[in-house]
Amino acid sequence: MAVYAAIDIGTNTLRLIVAEAVSADHYTVLHEEQTIGRLGEGLLPSRLLQDTPMRRCLKVLKRFGETACRFKARHVAAVATSAVREASNREEFVAAALRESGLNIRVIDGNEEARLTLLGVRRGLRVGSRRVLVLDIGGGSTEFVLARGETIEAMVSTGLGVVKLTEAHLKSDPPTPDELEAIEQVVADRAGRLRTELPDLNGATLIATAGTPTTLAAMDLGLTVYSPARVNGHRLSMTRTRQLFQALVTRPLAERRECPSVEPGRADVMVAGTALLLTVMGVLAYDEFTASDSGLREGVLLDLIRQQAAQD
Template identity: 35%
Template sequence: MADVFPPDGNRKTGTKRGDKSGKVADFRYKRPHRPERRQHDALADLRRRDMQSGGHTAAPKRRQAYAALDLGTNNCRLLIARPEGENFTVIDAFSRVVRLGEGLSASGRLSDESMERTLAALHVCAEKLRRRNVHLARSVATEACRRASNGAAFIERVREETGIALDIISAQEEARLAVLGCHILLEDGVGPAVIFDIGGGSTELVLIEPGGPVPRILDWLSVPWGVVSLTDTVDGSDETEQTRLERYRQMRRTVSDSFAPFAERIRDTAREADTIRLLGTSGTVTTLASLHLELPQYDRRAVDGLIVPAVSMRDISAKLSRMSGPDRRQLPCIGDDRSNLVVAGCAILESILDIWPSPTLGVADRGIREGILRSLMAADVEGERSRAALQRMREQDV
């Protein structure tokens, strides 16, 4: 699979300092400060080339708003942002747990209830897009719509009822966008690294070679196990600690078997690498990072860019796998929405740590949506350059 996959922060180390439904965000996505090694993203690289060409290329209207919508198996998330220098500032955001993939593993279809919940969230997104007068937007749907027999019909219904044109993207594109959205938070180091995204219906693992505006993708894997699909597929009882642990072990076996081909391909790379670096973007890693920091409630500023000892993440996973559902619901930053899903996320995370044994784990509260935004903004810069060049040619002909 790797042969057909086209390559397209602030640093904290455990110092103590939820993405709530419909909460409007007002924060900046800034590049980590690294005076010893300044990295450039796609926009910065484009601007640099403009300067080298004499600065004749007209720049786009940089105050325009751009939007990215990610409809996953469990969540519906929207970001609306404006470019600001080499970064961008989020001017509006929305996130809601819609459980679109609920029951999909058993039925192969999106249920009427899950589609209604999702449509309600998408109507909110559509209103935000209209109100913010968005210049460019991209809306994507992932594993639930890829797998469901009625996924395409649901996408058409969304378009008719909300005006949002969702694109069902491939697992390859999903992995690419996740890498593009969060790779700047990767720890400093030399050699390959692994970035992963634990979703609701699938998990993507990407082996990258950092450097340049966008990392070079060396290998990748997508498996149909996310926190929802794994929870729905592996049955078990919550009655006793023994039955809970047996279910957790079965989850670990299921995921590890799926990861086996990728693990075999990257084994020599992991053995020979001078530094083993790992970066995760998902609700699982941000939730576990919050528990590691003992936060009373979720705080994105404390979590995004955090570096956590891998042993701490394993210890928290082991603790959660033994707890009952009601006990997990009482923990800060988990609550009702994640109490039944976080154990599956822990099983996936531990399986990733088995095959890429990094001593630390980088945590990213960013991913697909940020990758979409950077792609849109970079493409707009390139488009403006092409249009300006064409205009100059026309003027010269006259």
């Protein structure tokens, strides 16, 4: 069977998956990894990707490209999201990636990001025909997808992102109540408009994907080594999420970094990410969420496999 690879170039995290296609809708994972490269570091207010994070991420992409070659991947799809699409020097980064790693990066808009994320989540959680609201909390943007099965009822892409919120509002260590309130207000102001942008959410299960919800799930499970199988599908109540939030905001960054459930490089953005999640849950009247380990990366892979199957 053919081998495929997919790369998700996010504002905070770069993720690779290599898999062997079994059919147009199924694959077997051969290799997966992720690195926090913080590509969007310092993006605002200039809207320029900065030299240091660009070089850092280009090295990761070179390694990802070499890994895909080692597994003899027949096709490789690489997509870039918020940081790259918002950057005025995105062409420079895309050209450097092609030159140094051989990767042809596709910069996708928020709606395409949402569509592909839904594809990955549905495959990972086997949601079938259930009605779901998928919340993808990224470093530079947050997407909402309301769907029943593969039918998308509504998609909303917002400029809310954990790296942006952290850089803009969290200056103290640990954060002050005023800083936390500022984040919650920004999120609440934007989330409040979702009530008119999304149809009736009655009966729709809230599924949250990306680093913030999966890290919260790992913390709740007490994992010292991350386990996708245990995190995927884990449910957290708002009450428990608030407890974890309090544990994060009362600790200085150095102590948050020592938490075995928190991936290195993610400790500084977990406060903003959890505040965002809790605020959205409150505005949209959800008392729990389900964590999905699968997301955009897996959706890009499945979409690639389907495209090639249609051409063969």
